[in-house]
Amino acid sequence: MDTFVLVLLVLGGCALLSWPLGRCMRWAMDPGDDSGHRRRALEGWFARSAGASGRSQGWKRYALDLLTFNALLFVLSFACLALQQHLPLNPDGKGALEGSLIFNTAASFTTNTNLQHYSGEVSLSYLSQLGLMWLQFVSAGTGLAALAAIARGLAGRRDMGVFLVDLQRATFLVLLPAAALVATLFALGGVPMTLSGAAQATTLEGVQQLIARGPVAAFVAIKQLGTNGGGYFGPNSTHPFENPGFWTHLLSLVSILVLPMASVWMAGRIVGRMRHAAVLFAVMLVFLLAKVGTAVAFEAEPTRAFAELPAVEQVDGNLEGKELRFGAAAGSGPLWAVLTTCTSNGSVGAMHDSLNPMTGLMPMLGMWLNATFGGVGVGMINMWIYVILAVFVAGMMVGRTPEYLNRRIGTREMQLAILTVLAHGLLVLVGTALFAATTWGQGTLNNPGPHGFSEILYEFSSASANNGSGFEGLGDNTVPWNVATGLVMLLNRYLPILLPLAIAGSMAAKRPSVTSAGTLSVQDATFGVMLAATILILGALTFFPAAALGPIAEHLLHHP
Amino acid sequence: VNALLYLLLGLATFAALFALTLVLARGEAE
Numbered sequence: 001m002d003t004f005v006l007v008l009l010v011l012g013g014c015a016l017l018s019w020p021l022g023r024c025m026r027w028a029m030d031p032g033d034d035s036g037h038r039r040r041a042l043e044g045w046f047a048r049s050a051g052a053s054g055r056s057q058g059w060k061r062y063a064l065d066l067l068t069f070n071a072l073l074f075v076l077s078f079a080c081l082a083l084q085q086h087l088p089l090n091p092d093g094k095g096a097l098e099g100s101l102i103f104n105t106a107a108s109f110t111t112n113t114n115l116q117h118y119s120g121e122v123s124l125s126y127l128s129q130l131g132l133m134w135l136q137f138v139s140a141g142t143g144l145a146a147l148a149a150i151a152r153g154l155a156g157r158r159d160m161g162v163f164l165v166d167l168q169r170a171t172f173l174v175l176l177p178a179a180a181l182v183a184t185l186f187a188l189g190g191v192p193m194t195l196s197g198a199a200q201a202t203t204l205e206g207v208q209q210l211i212a213r214g215p216v217a218a219f220v221a222i223k224q225l226g227t228n229g230g231g232y233f234g235p236n237s238t239h240p241f242e243n244p245g246f247w248t249h250l251l252s253l254v255s256i257l258v259l260p261m262a263s264v265w266m267a268g269r270i271v272g273r274m275r276h277a278a279v280l281f282a283v284m285l286v287f288l289l290a291k292v293g294t295a296v297a298f299e300a301e302p303t304r305a306f307a308e309l310p311a312v313e314q315v316d317g318n319l320e321g322k323e324l325r326f327g328a329a330a331g332s333g334p335l336w337a338v339l340t341t342c343t344s345n346g347s348v349g350a351m352h353d354s355l356n357p358m359t360g361l362m363p364m365l366g367m368w369l370n371a372t373f374g375g376v377g378v379g380m381i382n383m384w385i386y387v388i389l390a391v392f393v394a395g396m397m398v399g400r401t402p403e404y405l406n407r408r409i410g411t412r413e414m415q416l417a418i419l420t421v422l423a424h425g426l427l428v429l430v431g432t433a434l435f436a437a438t439t440w441g442q443g444t445l446n447n448p449g450p451h452g453f454s455e456i457l458y459e460f461s462s463a464s465a466n467n468g469s470g471f472e473g474l475g476d477n478t479v480p481w482n483v484a485t486g487l488v489m490l491l492n493r494y495l496p497i498l499l500p501l502a503i504a505g506s507m508a509a510k511r512p513s514v515t516s517a518g519t520l521s522v523q524d525a526t527f528g529v530m531l532a533a534t535i536l537i538l539g540a541l542t543f544f545p546a547a548a549l550g551p552i553a554e555h556l557l558h559h560p
Numbered sequence: 561v562n563a564l565l566y567l568l569l570g571l572a573t574f575a576a577l578f579a580l581t582l583v584l585a586r587g588e589a590e
Contacts, residue, residue, distance in 0.1 A: 060585040067581065071574040082563045103566035490573045502584045
């Protein structure tokens with residue numbers, strides 16, 4: 001299939017699907033007082049399950065409940081991984097994992113990152129895989145719950161909801177039904193779904209071969225829908241059991257994008273500003289199209305890796321590291337690479353290390369900006385931070401007091417917004433500098449020069465953006481890598497949730513102002529352009545020097 | 561013992577995030 005048609009099918013299809021889905025998600029996450037009898041009964045059950053914390057919460061209580069629940073997730077997943085050799089559902093006798101790898105994996109799946117420094121089929125028991133799958137539901141639910149709470153705060157509601165109730169709404173009413181549907185489609189498409197141990201096969205040469213399998217369809221469905229990205233198998237979605245062919249490939253691409261897109265509409269409905277949501281959606285879509293277009297264009301050039309091989313004729317772009325089962329030759333790989341990094345998903349449909357340098361820059365750009373739809377729930381939260389900064393800058397430019405959704409933006413909100421943006425940049429750049437300058441990073445590289453630098457930069461970008469994809473070519477299962485990326489994942493999962501929660505709480509406590517002719521409109525194209533410029537300038541100021549040392553330098557080396 | 565140290569490292573990170581939340585809440589109250 002032609003790349004253009006594939007892009008149109010996936011992006012257009014997701015955009016169309018996201019509208020009704022956003023309405024459903026609003027119904028699920030913020031039902032209002034006029035719900036029917038059955039829904040009220042369900043809400044009563046959710047509130048009872050939430051126990052003592054079933055009463056309405058301000059931002060502080062909400063944030064503390066969110067942190068407590070996630071700390072508990074971390075401990076449980078840590079225990080499950082550390083004790084897997086003693087626990088049931090281990091038909092292939094998987095042994096104990098090394099301590100720092102357990103830390104990294106527990107942090108990774110608790111934070112919705114799914115950075116994997118191991119191969120699931122080699123290292124993990126079925127119970128560990130199922131435990132990680134559970135985390136893929138509740139970590140995505142955490143993001144969606146946080147978005148609902150922040151939207152309520154920005155809408156001026158001091159009662160920001162109840163975290164444990166929101167989490168149940170997100171898990172049982174959004175993620176579980178969607179995952180059941182997609183898992184069934186994956187199973188019909190040939191993805192295994194079994195608790196039997198590895199299959200034994202006799203090859204044509206008479207050799208016995210063990211073929212890993214398991215509850216893969218269920219795992220892959222929530223992996224994509226929850227913008228988790230962690231593969232059941234090491235090769236992720238390039239493995240024929242995770243992604244057998246073109247139709248499962250298409251289903252995966254749609255599953256990656258559809259909930260982050262719908263999150264924008266859900267948030268717009270909760271704050272009651274659908275035209276504003278449409279502007280944000282349009283800005284995100286333009287960025288996404290620009291990144292996909294750039295990646296596909298640069299990938300049309302043959303790879304330099306085969307340039308010296310006279311027998312290799314490259315007529316269809318860079319085919320190194322691509323799976324031709326998925327069709328679209330070189331175009332399918334960059335499309336997946338951009339979608340999976342823009343949405344904080346991190347599943348892999350082509351080898352990112354093999355992308356041409358400037359193509360490889362696009363996934364990094366997706367993770368640096370982290371708001372081109374972004375992760376389920378959290379992508380929209382990130383976009384709101386950019387919106388607050390854009391409104392403030394626009395207010396300063398025209399000499400008016402900055403206001404957003406009829407609430408004045410003050411010093412405190414700006415300090416918290418700046419802290420949120422700085423945290424991401426600091427964690428990526430300081431980590432990269434440290435590992436590029438020491439043997440912690442240098443000793444684990446597979447490539448010298450700018451490409452090696454890109455491998456380090458990508459790994460920290462992926463950890464900090466809670467993406468989880470790997471550039472690979474990096475021996476990353478070492479104690480320094482496991483500890484550093486584990487800490488980065490934990491810090492930059494919760495800082496961009498806690499700080500915006502505090503902003504929303506602070507805005508909700510303010511007296512609403514009256515809209516006048518002097519109020520900056522946030523629902524027209526002018527604001528969209530202002531927002532896009534703010535994102536670009538902030539992104540460039542923070543990350544351009546690092547990009548220049550990595551992918552841009554590598555590109556210029558090949559094109560003197 | 562090795563794994564326990566890593567578990568403590570994770571819990572210490574969560575403790576720092578708890579502390580940050582309380583500091584932010586105090587800043588708001590002031």
